[in-house]
Amino acid sequence: MIYEKVRKYIRDNQMLKAGDRVLAGVSGGGDSMAMLHILWRLSGELDFFLEAVHVHHGIRGAEANRDMELAKEFCIEAGIPFRVYRFSVPKLAEEWKLGLEEAGRVVRRQAFMEEQKRLEKETLVALAHNRNDLAETMLHNLARGTGLRGLAGIRPVNENIIRPVLCLERREIDHYLKEKKIPYATDSSNLEDDYTRNRIRHHILPLLEEEINPGAVAHMALAGDMLAQADAFLGKCADKLLEGFRQEDGSFLLSGEFFQEEPILQSYGVLEAFVRLAGKRKDISAVHIQQVLGLWEKQTGRRVLLPYQLRARREYGGVRIRQGQIRETAETMEESWKLAIPGTLHCPLGDFCTEIFSYFGQKISEKKYTKWLDYDRIEDNLSVRTRKPGDYLFINEDGARKKIRRCMIDDKIPEEQREKIPLVLCGNEVLWMVGGRISGKYKITPNTKRVLEVRYQGGTQDE
Helix, strand or coil, X not given: CHHXXXXXXXXXXXXXXXXXXXXXXXXXEHHXXXXXXXXXXXXXXXXXXXXXXXXXXXXXXXXXXXXXXXXXHHHHHHCCXXXXXXXXXXXXXXXXXXXXXXXXXXXXXXXXXXXXXXXXCCCEEECCCCHHHHHHHHHHHHHXXXXXXXXXXXXXXXXXXECCCCCCCHHHHHHHHHHCCCCCECCHHHHCCCCHHHHHHHHHHHHHHHHHCCCHHHHHHHHHHHHHHXXXXXXHHHHHHHHHHECCCCCEEECCCHHHCCHHHHHHHXXXXXXXXXXXXXXXXXXXXXXXXXXXXXXXXXXXXXXXXXXXXXXCCEEEEEECCCCCCHHHCXXXXXCCCCEEEEXXXXXXXXXXXXXXXXXXXXXXXXEEEEHHHCCCCXXXXXXXXXXXXXXXXXXXXXXXXXXXXXXXXXXXXXXXXXXXXXXXXXXXXXXXXXXXXXXXXXXXXXXXXXXXXXXXXXX
16 A cells, blocks of 8 residues: 555656656665655666665764664665665764754765765765655745745755655554564654654654644645645746746846736745746745836936845836846945855855865965955854955964954955955954965964854856
């Protein structure tokens, strides 16, 4: 019954076909072992290649080794190729300044990418999310703030990621494990309430099912599917609507006709303009959309700066959205952006790419738009913005400091350029005046153990 249900779900969502190569993420837990067993049975029917990928996070010691061996033994017995990727997530989380959960997600993505690269063929990645995971995601997103897409929760297919058992509730998976006598391990960390998702799993969902409706999880899954359909439909409507406002230079000029549409279509239209111009939607929030929509009521000349070098400006004919290098005045540069470490920050001031690596006396990079900083001495979160009153920079290792305005004067930076120069800061403390000097406090020394490399792209003289 459960096998047939999953098989139909896979067919209805066009997840798999003959000849596909599938990498199944297998932790050794019940959900992933049930999924692996079902895919193993199905591979004989549909004739696709199946491989199990296990990511060892280096967190739970003997328990983690037990999980790995359990999954490995099952795969050997079933004749399923088995690959292990090992990471020290606690160490990486410290280096990247991320939580263990987020660092774990990063290394899992990296493992699948590495395995796809090793196989040198296009692959599908199968993940073992179920209906309870979907319900937890909906509640989590609802509590944090979200739109229709976030309320839709986890989708069965997302590019090359498939979720074959998303049609099953956790109790159905437990039944399948017992029925087929499939071995599985229990992750002790899932029994704790340290993570928000665990608290939702252990307390809120059970309360909904016990006190409100036993079918709460199933009903939330159906609602998520309808919300996903609504999101897709509105996206198509916005796509069609936006065509009438595209300009020859690639920008979008949203005239009065656009602002006569229903508010939800306006929001989706602005989002679609962002995606078309930037090629991505991550880091674009409802706040950015509302800022652009609000320009319609503002006077000509008002503007908004957005991620990925996007900008919107109120013009005589409407609100124009475009992408390009932005060099604005101090009044339009009041916002600051958190620097991703490691990673890439896309903001109106340019792109900031960061990496962390161990220092063994390597030659220091001398490029104008690439700087090395002593990462072990950096305590606070870093941000990027233009100058504000009170900003200062340490001019040497002895603690002498100057106001950033004085530094710019000493460096003979033209006054009209001073308000446009990006700064990397901790609060009001400047670590790097992009294109110019860095703080004496964070220079590399023989005692440096870890280096933060910051590369800037977006200036007039990239090097």
